[in-house]
Amino acid sequence: MDPGPGLRERKKLRTRRALIEAALRLFEERGYEETTLAEIAAAVDVSTRTFFSYFASKEDVVFYDTRWRVERAIAIIEGRRPGEPVACLLGRVADVVLGPGAEPVLELSPARARLIMSVPALRARGLHLLFEVQRELAEALRQACPGELDRVEAAAAIGSFVGAAKMAAMAGRDQGDPPAAIWEAARRGVDIAVNGLCSLGVTPAEATRTPDITSGLATKG
Numbered sequence: 001m002d003p004g005p006g007l008r009e010r011k012k013l014r015t016r017r018a019l020i021e022a023a024l025r026l027f028e029e030r031g032y033e034e035t036t037l038a039e040i041a042a043a044v045d046v047s048t049r050t051f052f053s054y055f056a057s058k059e060d061v062v063f064y065d066t067r068w069r070v071e072r073a074i075a076i077i078e079g080r081r082p083g084e085p086v087a088c089l090l091g092r093v094a095d096v097v098l099g100p101g102a103e104p105v106l107e108l109s110p111a112r113a114r115l116i117m118s119v120p121a122l123r124a125r126g127l128h129l130l131f132e133v134q135r136e137l138a139e140a141l142r143q144a145c146p147g148e149l150d151r152v153e154a155a156a157a158i159g160s161f162v163g164a165a166k167m168a169a170m171a172g173r174d175q176g177d178p179p180a181a182i183w184e185a186a187r188r189g190v191d192i193a194v195n196g197l198c199s200l201g202v203t204p205a206e207a208t209r210t211p212d213i214t215s216g217l218a219t220k221g
Helices: 007-030 037-043 048-052 058-062 066-078 086-097 106-118 120-144 151-174 179-195 204-208 215-219
Strands: none
Touching (some): 037 048, 037 058, 058 106, 066 086, 066 120, 086 179, 106 120, 120 151
């Protein structure tokens, strides 16, 4: 039985979460540019040096879960099961990265989204991260499917996966859905991406008779 993280690790996780919560609260109250690292650290009663042991900058606090998600996704891709179709593999990635409990600080998602959309520097950083993450995942997928996917196909598969999740989540956010529903929307977007547009507007029974347009990715070669 997994005993879970030890006392020291739990303390580190609590401090990290407290820094994230304090930063997002101060960013909303005072403005992103106006808030200093020292103010964030003071709000949690830690030193600026301690802040830097968790985050390299204010931007890193906002995108606190990016690296976590990427590493989990890559681990699943690299652990691809023998003969596993690409659609199934990406579905498993979505189950872990977008599934229940995947968001380390789920209730902070709306505040973070408002912040990113309102601060040009954060919007730019978000787009840059999105581009770099897709390149990293595409290369991992290509290497996990030797002789089956070339660079173009791997990039297209990941672009479809990430783009569908991102746009579906944004649609849920725009219509005022709660955080949990937004992540459910992202997962639904992935389903549409991996099952193909032909799955839209049909009943479940009809969907079972619809050819899987992603099957070519898994059977090439």
